[in-house]
Amino acid sequence: MPSYEKFAQVYDKMGSDDFSIKMFKYSQRILTGLRYRPKSVLDLACGTGTAAVMWAKKNIETFGIDGSAHMLETAKRKARAEKVSLTLSKQPLTAFSLPKQVDLVSCYFDSLNYLLNINDLTAAFRSARRVLHDDGYFIFDVNTPEAMKTLWDNQTYADENEDLAWIWKNVYFPRAKQAEVQATFFVRQGKVWERFDETHAERGYGPREVKSALKSAGFKTVNIYDCLTFKKPNRKTVRIAVVAKKES
Numbered sequence: 001m002p003s004y005e006k007f008a009q010v011y012d013k014m015g016s017d018d019f020s021i022k023m024f025k026y027s028q029r030i031l032t033g034l035r036y037r038p039k040s041v042l043d044l045a046c047g048t049g050t051a052a053v054m055w056a057k058k059n060i061e062t063f064g065i066d067g068s069a070h071m072l073e074t075a076k077r078k079a080r081a082e083k084v085s086l087t088l089s090k091q092p093l094t095a096f097s098l099p100k101q102v103d104l105v106s107c108y109f110d111s112l113n114y115l116l117n118i119n120d121l122t123a124a125f126r127s128a129r130r131v132l133h134d135d136g137y138f139i140f141d142v143n144t145p146e147a148m149k150t151l152w153d154n155q156t157y158a159d160e161n162e163d164l165a166w167i168w169k170n171v172y173f174p175r176a177k178q179a180e181v182q183a184t185f186f187v188r189q190g191k192v193w194e195r196f197d198e199t200h201a202e203r204g205y206g207p208r209e210v211k212s213a214l215k216s217a218g219f220k221t222v223n224i225y226d227c228l229t230f231k232k233p234n235r236k237t238v239r240i241a242v243v244a245k246k247e248s
């Protein structure tokens with residue numbers, strides 16, 4: 001996987017960890033509404049471990065899976081610094097397993113959008129079903145094709161601070177519902193700036209496609225929201241939050 005290599009060093013410094021903090025808090029509200037208290041969680045595509053550390057701090061047995069050794073290395077350091085225990089492993093989203101089943105799978109911040117076709121998305125859902133206890137829940141977010149069209153097409157985003165600057169150039173391919181990002185980073189290393197580049201590709205998924213893939217993987221869709229709210233998604237929704245339950 002060519003992305004999330006050097007990016008792992010600056011991911012949190014860029015504030016990219018903010019979204020999973022929001023999703024973690026939002027998931028707490030969803031779980032309270034369901035009256036469900038997980039004792040074990042898998043944070044899928046855990047990245048730098050932000051949400052995984054938060055789950056573990058609640059005395060929940062926490063597993064983290066990601067495809068990037070670099071992101072997992074940062075997650076390991078963060079868990080050590082926060083004095084929590086995480087069981088981390090490098091596995092692909094399309095075929096993963098755990099030594100035991102868990103009560104909840106969480107997966108935040110576009111991670112499932114990195115699966116560029118519905119077969120891979122369904123394969124990820126099947127793996128999630130396998131690692132869940134009967135009646136366990138799966139909470140995740142995905143960008144919709146509307147996000148790709150309005151936020152990603154021909155848009156350039158840039159920002160900088162004292163030690164870091166980045167430029168994201170996006171293009172959208174509507175037929176494939178896919179967007180590509182050329183990301184350029186400049187990181188201060190003493191008196192010089194190091195440049196590195198990464199390409200990221202994401203595919204947008206709408207509520208109907210997600211619901212049907214969940215069904216074929218053996219999940220019941222409990223709710224689909226306009227992400228971070230409790231409202232129904234509409235045509236303008238750029239990100240959905242999905243709550244699914246394993247059907248036994």
Ligand SMILES: C[S@@+](CC[C@H](N)C(=O)[O-])C[C@H]1O[C@@H](n2cnc3c(N)ncnc32)[C@H](O)[C@@H]1O
Pocket residue numbers: 004016017019020044045046047048050065066067068071091092093094107108109110111114115
């Ligand atoms: C946008 S980051 C989100 C990370 C974390 N969930 C967060 O909220 O900060 C996407 C993560 O998905 C992982 N990822 C993308 N495609 C993957 C794949 N096919 N298999 C495993 N991990 C993958 C990346 O390594 C990265 O850590």
